[in-house]
Amino acid sequence: MPCCLAAPHALLRALHSAARRGTAQARHLHDPDPDPDHAPDAVSAVNLELVTLTEDRAVITWHTGVAGSDDGFGRMLPAVTEGEVVYGTHPAHLNRTAAEDRDTAHHYVELTDLEPGQTYYYQARSRGSAATPTPLHLVKGNAVGTSLHGFGTHAGPYSFTTPQPPPGRHLLSIALCNDLHLGETTAGLVTGMPLMRGISQRLGLGPYPEIMGRALVEEAHRRGARLLLAAGDISAGGAPRDLSEARRLLDGFGTHGQDYFVVRGNHDRRGRQGLHEEGGDNFLDAFPASDGGSGDGPAYFARDLGGLRVLGLDTYEKRGNGAGSGGLSDEQLAWFRADVRAHKDQPTVVFGHHPLTVRNSPFPVTSGQRLNRRQARAILDAYAAAPGVFLHHAGHTHRNKRTLLPQARHVTLQEVGAVKEYPGGFCLLRIHTGGYALNYYKTSSAPAREWSERSRRVAAGLWPQYALGRSVRDRNSVTPRDLSGITPAAARISAAQG
Known part of the structure; x- marks a missing residue:
């Protein structure tokens, strides 16, 4: 965190609310991750983010946790499982799939061979659970796309439009x-x-x-x-x-x-x-x-x-x-x-x-x-x-x-x-x-x-x-x-x- 960054006034109430969990956090300062071989039955996919968007590719990340668990910081224990992104040029026809090559709790999928200037719709999934976006409501932001499509349904599909490439060579x-x-x-x-x-x-x-x-x-x-x-x-x-x-x-x-x-x-x-x-x-x-x-x-x-x-x-x-x-x-x-x-x-x-x-x-x-x-x-x-x-x-x-x-x-x-x-x-x-x-x-x-x-x-x-x-x-x-x-x-x- 920047050394000169003051505590946020606009977020102060939210910070104090989180601080009430301080006692529980102190008991889990070095919280262990679960056994990577353990595959929980109930998985929750969260923190979906469209990180990178170029004229021909997109990088999408999210996290999977054990539903209902608490690591002592008010967050789920990580759940190691598969991840995939289904996408297409129509929200009702997600006919392309990009999948990870190994199970993880920290998912990173790169879509390639996209067309410049094209609108795509996508949904990120892990074990049938659709990933939900990182909330940016305090700054009225959008972590998952270039439009608000999909926000009303909680699980997407969300959308983005690829830019044209920079002109020339x-x-x-x-x-x-x-x-x-x-x-x-x-x-x-x-x-x-x-x-x-x-x-x-x-x-x-x-x-x-x-x-x-x-x-x-x-x-x-x-x-x-x-x-x-x-x-x-x-x-x-x-x-x-x-x-x-x-x-x-x-x-x-x-x-x-x-x-x-x-x-x-x-x-x-x-x-x-x-x-x-x-x-x-x-x-x-x-x-x-x-x-x-x-x-x-x-x-x-x-x-x-x-x-x-x-x-x-x-x-x-x-x-x-x-x-x-x-x-x-x-x-x-x-x-x-x-x-x-x-x-x-x-x-x-x-x-x-x-x-x-x-x-x-x-x-x-x-x-x-x-x-x-x-x-x-x-x-x-x-x-x-x-x-x-x-x-x-x-x-x-x-x-x-x-x-x-x-x-x-x-x-x-x-x-x-x-x-x-x-x-x-x-x-x-x-x-x-x-x-x-x-x-x-x-x-x-x-x-x-x-x-x-x-x-x-x-x-x-x-x-x-x-x-x-x-x-x-x-x-x-x-x-x-x-x-x-x-x-x-x-x-x-x-x-x-x-």
Whole structure:
């Protein structure tokens, strides 16, 4: 959960209601999963989500539990069973089936060979039980489709319409990710709410940040990403050991500074934990912004990648304990404005940890959730005069949210859900000559799916109302744009730091 996220006023009554179960929760802090060989007679299928929607595929997930059971947290014990999705182009004729190849409680089905611009109807089922959607009623959202079809019947079928693909030829794909939090042991601690217990990993299993970090690398490769941009909070507190472990995990994707790039978040802070005795910077020791860096230079940078300009921002370039709003130094802000002005027509992606704005949140928005207001306005002003900038990727909020602002409507501001907890994944940026698509993927390994389901209990189980994305469009979108100046060679550096 974001370190600066305050307890939600709008959800306060619901949180207090869930907190009354605190005594029962305390007796089950390490609740065991049932015997995986046990097949319960009564299965309930819940938490249905249409996670990913592209022009030719859809990823659908849900969870099965033992009906009538209670794990001590007010949730069902997981039930290992089969899963399938039946679908078609008419709600009364679901004539196609996609099934999983093994039984599980954490279901993940991918529909392929869909037609662009076509409306499909579907129902997810496990042992004859139709899956019901993740409720997003507090944010008036829709977790399962692009229309409200099926909601009146409780069990669907639900519907979605596939988008048209980005125009032109595919050039390259880039994984956008953030908030790995290596070293963290408890997810979802809420300041000022002592009964809102955090969620820890089950006894005997590996640390969840490492499980999710490895799954990120594997899934990004499998989805065809040739570059990876990690927008901060790589570690839980800037400790050298955690940053080194993050470097080891991300090196599984490729070479730092060539195949993947990293910027600082507030958890990678420059405070007491983030600076070592010699005065250097632990974060830059692990992830130098320039070749041969040793922790004594800036943590922001620019790269030319085959016609694509990538700017990495250090949005916590200040000493501190990780609290407060994001901040750039005056030197960095001046550098940024000059660079954007000098390359105003070049296709450009900017990434940094703190978002420029936080819109449509069910939680009260505090200054700690975003970049300093004055600096955010200065960045938007720079974008307004730079038609080449098309995407600003941020983390920190741990949610999926797409925002367009009137000051620079040609720039998509995309917040991406955290790697380390529910929904647990990354956004794939697919660049074509005539536009780009943004598609969110949950990591699909079995350990990652188990932890993702377990960590949805953050904020007394209300976390999905915030983190998943209020609509499918918050995590999947297509934007026409002339990007023909980018070449597939963008997988390698074509120029030194700008």
